[in-house]
Amino acid sequence: MPYDVLIVDDEADIRALLSGILRAEGYETRVAADSDSALAAMDERIPHVVFLDILLLDGLELLDKINNLYPKIQVVMISGHGNDVLSAMKRGAYDFIEKPFKGGHIILIVERAMEISKLRRELLELRNKAIDSSDFVGNSFVINHLRQIIEKVAPTNSRIMITGPYGSGKEMTARMIHTMSRRSNGAFVVFNAARIRKERMEIELFGIEMSGEPRVGALEEAHGGTLYLNEVADMPREIQGRILRVLTDQQFERVGGVKRIKVDVRIISSTAQNLTRLISSGLFREDLFNRLSVVPIYVPPLAEHREDIPVLVEYFIKQIALHVGIMPRMIGDGAMAAIQAHHWPGNVRQLRNNIERLLIMSREDKHNDPISFDLLPSEITDCFPHTISEPDQHIMALPIREARELFEREYLTAQIRRFSGNISRTAEFIGMERSALHRKLKFLGL
Known part of the structure; x- marks a missing residue:
C-alpha cells in the first residue's frame, strides 16, 4: 500500500523534484503551491507525511493549523536556516531538509516518519487492547483449521465477514488478518457499532465538518489500512445504505460536508447475530451482506475446542499475573477438570475473566499451592458431582x-x-x- 505524501512549496521545480524522488521509491505524492491548496488537499484526503516550505508566506501558520487539525500527520520542513528551523521544530515539526536535496536522505526521513507514526499507532492499540491481545492459543483441530483459513485470506484484499458467539475471538481474528496482510503497516481501526449511540454513528464513521474545520471519522482514519466493523448488525438501515455506497466507489462525504473523500480501506465485519434472520425481517440489507461477506469466517465457541482450555488457562495465568502484578498460581487437577467441563456461554472472554478473578481472590493463599476445586465459583462447580452437603x-x-x-x-x-x-x-x-x-x-x- 503506497504511503501518501503531500509536498507544499511555492516553487514548481522543488515540487517536481521532491515528487520525482518519492515516486521513484513507490510513494504516492500530491502537490500544493500555497496554504489554501494544501488545506484543500488535506481536506480531500489526509496524507501520511507533509513536506512544507518554511519560507512559504505563512509556512509556520500552516504548520500550526496542521498540528491542530491533523495531529497524526508528520510534517517535514523544507529549507530554512537557524531560528526558522528551530522555531518550526519547537512548534511540532518532525524534521527538516535543506537544499540541495539528497534523495537518500529524503527517503530516510520519510521512512523514519512513517515508523514513528506506526509506533504511535501500535502503542495506542496496545493501550486499547490491554491484556486481551494475543494470537490464538491452542492446537485443537478447529483452532488449527481457523488459523489455516486466516493465512489463506489475509494476503488478499477481499472483504471478510466473521461470525461466531460473543467472546469467541472475532476481533482477534480480524487483527490477525490485518497483521498478515499487505496492509499491516497501515492502521487497524475498530468501529464498534454496538457501543455507539445511533445518533452519533454517522459522525463517528464518516466524520463531520463544522465551521470549516473537519473532524475525521473511522473511514478516513483507516485509509491505507483496515476498518473493522464490529457488530455490524447493530447499524441502522440508513447507515447500512451509506456503507454500501462506500463499498461501491470507496468515496463518501463527511456529515455537513460537500466534498467527496476518497479512501483506500479494507473492510472486515463481524457479528454474533443471525444475519439471515435479520435480512428476512428487513433489519439488515441483503445487498450489503453480499458485499461484506465475500469471504465468510466462523469462529467456534469454546465448547467446540475444550481440549484447548488447559493451555488457555496457563496462558491467561502468566499474562494476568504479569499485567496485574500478582504471583501466578497452578490450577489443581480437580479444578482444571471442572473448568474444562463447564459450558462457558461467554466463551474465551468469560474464561479469562474467571481466571483473573481466581488469581485475585486467592492471592493471600500460599502461591506454591495449586488452586483447588473448592476455590472455584459455584457457576463452574455446579456442573460437577458433589460430595454430600x-x-x-x-x-x-x-x-x-x-x-x-x-x-x-x-x-x-x-x-x-x-x-x-x-x-x-x-x-x-x-x-x-x-x-x-x-x-x-x-x-x-x-
Whole structure:
C-alpha cells in the first residue's frame, strides 16, 4: 500500500523534484503551491507525511493549523536556516531538509516518519487492547483449521465477514488478518457499532465538518489500512445504505460536508447475530451482506475446542499475573477438570475473566499451592458431582444402588462434556474400556 505524501512549496521545480524522488521509491505524492491548496488537499484526503516550505508566506501558520487539525500527520520542513528551523521544530515539526536535496536522505526521513507514526499507532492499540491481545492459543483441530483459513485470506484484499458467539475471538481474528496482510503497516481501526449511540454513528464513521474545520471519522482514519466493523448488525438501515455506497466507489462525504473523500480501506465485519434472520425481517440489507461477506469466517465457541482450555488457562495465568502484578498460581487437577467441563456461554472472554478473578481472590493463599476445586465459583462447580452437603441430603433417602447411579450419571456427564463428547478420551481418562463405557452410558440413559 503506497504511503501518501503531500509536498507544499511555492516553487514548481522543488515540487517536481521532491515528487520525482518519492515516486521513484513507490510513494504516492500530491502537490500544493500555497496554504489554501494544501488545506484543500488535506481536506480531500489526509496524507501520511507533509513536506512544507518554511519560507512559504505563512509556512509556520500552516504548520500550526496542521498540528491542530491533523495531529497524526508528520510534517517535514523544507529549507530554512537557524531560528526558522528551530522555531518550526519547537512548534511540532518532525524534521527538516535543506537544499540541495539528497534523495537518500529524503527517503530516510520519510521512512523514519512513517515508523514513528506506526509506533504511535501500535502503542495506542496496545493501550486499547490491554491484556486481551494475543494470537490464538491452542492446537485443537478447529483452532488449527481457523488459523489455516486466516493465512489463506489475509494476503488478499477481499472483504471478510466473521461470525461466531460473543467472546469467541472475532476481533482477534480480524487483527490477525490485518497483521498478515499487505496492509499491516497501515492502521487497524475498530468501529464498534454496538457501543455507539445511533445518533452519533454517522459522525463517528464518516466524520463531520463544522465551521470549516473537519473532524475525521473511522473511514478516513483507516485509509491505507483496515476498518473493522464490529457488530455490524447493530447499524441502522440508513447507515447500512451509506456503507454500501462506500463499498461501491470507496468515496463518501463527511456529515455537513460537500466534498467527496476518497479512501483506500479494507473492510472486515463481524457479528454474533443471525444475519439471515435479520435480512428476512428487513433489519439488515441483503445487498450489503453480499458485499461484506465475500469471504465468510466462523469462529467456534469454546465448547467446540475444550481440549484447548488447559493451555488457555496457563496462558491467561502468566499474562494476568504479569499485567496485574500478582504471583501466578497452578490450577489443581480437580479444578482444571471442572473448568474444562463447564459450558462457558461467554466463551474465551468469560474464561479469562474467571481466571483473573481466581488469581485475585486467592492471592493471600500460599502461591506454591495449586488452586483447588473448592476455590472455584459455584457457576463452574455446579456442573460437577458433589460430595454430600446440606443441599444434597436428599441423597440420603436413596438406596445405595440409586445413589451410585445418580453419582455416576453426574460424573460421566461432566467428564464427557469435559472432553467435548469424545468417548475414547473420556474412557481413557476415567480408566474404563471404551465398550464398557458405552454399556454404562446406555444403562444410565446417557
